[in-house]
Amino acid sequence: MRRQTFQKRCAGFGPVRIPATYIVYCMLNCMKMSEHPKPRIVIVGAGFGGIELAKALRGAPAEVLLIDRNNYHNFQPLMYQVATGGLEPDSIAYPVRRIFRRYPNVSCRMAEVGRVDWECNRLFTSIGTIAYDYLILATGSQTNYYNFESVKDRLLTLKGLPDALNIRSYVYQNLEKAIANYSGEPLEEIMNVAIVGGGPAGIELAGALAEMKRHVIPKDFPDLDTRKMSINLYQAGDRVLNAMSAEASEKALAYLQEMGVNVMLNARVASYEADEVLLEDGTRFPTDTVLWTAGVKAASPEGLPAACQRQGGRFGVDSFNRVEGLDRVFAIGDVASCETKENPRGLPMLAPVAQQQGRHLARNLKALLAEKPMEPFVYKDRGAMATVGRGRAVVDLPRWNLQGSFAWFIWMGVHIYSLVGFRNKLAALYHWAFNYLSYDRPLGLIIRPYRRNERGGAESGDPV
Numbered sequence: 001m002r003r004q005t006f007q008k009r010c011a012g013f014g015p016v017r018i019p020a021t022y023i024v025y026c027m028l029n030c031m032k033m034s035e036h037p038k039p040r041i042v043i044v045g046a047g048f049g050g051i052e053l054a055k056a057l058r059g060a061p062a063e064v065l066l067i068d069r070n071n072y073h074n075f076q077p078l079m080y081q082v083a084t085g086g087l088e089p090d091s092i093a094y095p096v097r098r099i100f101r102r103y104p105n106v107s108c109r110m111a112e113v114g115r116v117d118w119e120c121n122r123l124f125t126s127i128g129t130i131a132y133d134y135l136i137l138a139t140g141s142q143t144n145y146y147n148f149e150s151v152k153d154r155l156l157t158l159k160g161l162p163d164a165l166n167i168r169s170y171v172y173q174n175l176e177k178a179i180a181n182y183s184g185e186p187l188e189e190i191m192n193v194a195i196v197g198g199g200p201a202g203i204e205l206a207g208a209l210a211e212m213k214r215h216v217i218p219k220d221f222p223d224l225d226t227r228k229m230s231i232n233l234y235q236a237g238d239r240v241l242n243a244m245s246a247e248a249s250e251k252a253l254a255y256l257q258e259m260g261v262n263v264m265l266n267a268r269v270a271s272y273e274a275d276e277v278l279l280e281d282g283t284r285f286p287t288d289t290v291l292w293t294a295g296v297k298a299a300s301p302e303g304l305p306a307a308c309q310r311q312g313g314r315f316g317v318d319s320f321n322r323v324e325g326l327d328r329v330f331a332i333g334d335v336a337s338c339e340t341k342e343n344p345r346g347l348p349m350l351a352p353v354a355q356q357q358g359r360h361l362a363r364n365l366k367a368l369l370a371e372k373p374m375e376p377f378v379y380k381d382r383g384a385m386a387t388v389g390r391g392r393a394v395v396d397l398p399r400w401n402l403q404g405s406f407a408w409f410i411w412m413g414v415h416i417y418s419l420v421g422f423r424n425k426l427a428a429l430y431h432w433a434f435n436y437l438s439y440d441r442p443l444g445l446i447i448r449p450y451r452r453n454e455r456g457g458a459e460s461g462d463p464v
């Protein structure tokens with residue numbers, strides 16, 4: 001009886017029977033698709049720029065599709081804390097879908113975007129071809145190894161959360177190796193750390209490692225002679241933090257030196273061979289841990305005309321963040337080179353630049369959809385900051401430059417406020433309070449051992 005009722009509701013050809021309701025549903029869906037009532041804005045990259053843009057497009061008369069190769073947003077400025085066991089990765093990462101739960105016009109896809117076909121308004125991705133009416137590239141940047149490309153598999157970098165976990169595992173693995181002393185390698189080679197690059201990532205890593213050496217290793221590895229561990233920071237220029245004020249650079253250098261970091265200025269690394277860093281002046285440093293923070297280049301998908309590309313692979317954009325010469329393609333954040341009188345080589349690659357561009361572009365896209373004129377983007381520089389270990393930071397504000405513990409509290413407040421998600425804010429605050437009071441870093445777990453692959457790509461997850 002039930003079967004007969006079902007067959008009555010079905011239409012079909014020969015042996016294949018399809019429920020009539022399903023056919024009606026498909027027809028309605030096709031009509032909806034062919035009507036294509038709302039323009040589709042596709043955003044590639046759920047980083048600082050992409051997230052701000054998608055949030056600000058809430059309620060816009062457009063269908064917004066946010067694509068990222070990861071299903072989480074990563075708060076990069078605190079990655080060094082994950083790398084040195086101060087925070088867990090889930091304190092600085094947040095699921096993208098959860099951010100947009102209450103945004104009916106925003107949907108998310110986890111996919112790798114390979115190429116843009118700007119002439120046909122479509123993207124080639126790991127989950128198929130995606131059409132757009134307006135495309136926004138917010139793909140950020142990637143590590144630039146310069147002429148160290150051939151040895152990149154032997155360097156550790158800090159660009160994504162897997163990188164931070166690799167550093168954490170490798171440092172702790174080496175400490176275990178050193179205390180067991182089974183490999184016969186000289187202790188210095190296993191324990192020494194070289195950091196290449198004196199920007200914020202380099203100095204923050206150096207400060208956190210110096211604290212580990214002073215406060216954590218003697219407690220966790222009491223038999224290890226920490227005097228055999230040197231932390232060397234190599235900076236090709238004549239000051240660290242060269243994008244900040246001279247005061248901030250001097251103070252950061254003094255903090256690092258007080259903490260026992262050997263900071264080498266005007267020190268250009270010439271090669272890294274046989275676990276030895278060689279400088280241009282012939283100095284050598286034995287280490288199998290080289291943390292590469294010396295530079296980044298744009299993470300630009302293929303397909304756009306070569307004429308749009310600037311130094312470091314960034315896309316040249318006009319004052320509306322529109323990729324030069326292309327009507328429907330925009331770029332924001334690290335991947336965009338927005339040249340101004342003050343910044344002739346493009347705005348700095350910083351989170352606030354990406355966020356401001358994201359919010360501004362949302363207003364311009366809404367104007368575009370309403371057939372109103374767009375407004376040019378003007379960057380408001382509200383300052384920069386970096387921390388060098390416990391209770392020490394340097395902060396450059398538009399009117400004042402601050403250093404020391406007050407600056408550190410400002411640094412902490414700004415970072416807690418900027419983290420996405422209440423749970424993450426609370427977790428970071430709890431861990432920092434614990435670290436501050438106990439002089440400890442509680443999270444040195446080797447969950448997934450990391451092994452440098454001497455011949456091919458770096459492998460994670462293999463036995464040490």
Ligand SMILES: Cc1cc2nc3c(=O)[nH]c(=O)nc-3n(C[C@H](O)[C@H](O)[C@H](O)COP(=O)(O)OP(=O)(O)OC[C@H]3O[C@@H](n4cnc5c(N)ncnc54)[C@H](O)[C@@H]3O)c2cc1C
Nearest residue numbers: 045047048049069076077113139140333334349350351354
């Ligand atoms: C270690 C470190 C420390 C930093 N510290 C600071 C700091 O203290 N202050 C500061 O202002 N800035 C800092 N920065 C820089 C800041 O993080 C960047 O300027 C900012 O993230 C740029 O934002 P964005 O939106 O352009 O790109 P991102 O935030 O990098 O986001 C890009 C997104 O695009 C995705 N993506 C890339 N390519 C593809 C693809 N082909 N397909 C799919 N998805 C893709 C990525 O997965 C990523 O989620 C730091 C950066 C690093 C690495």
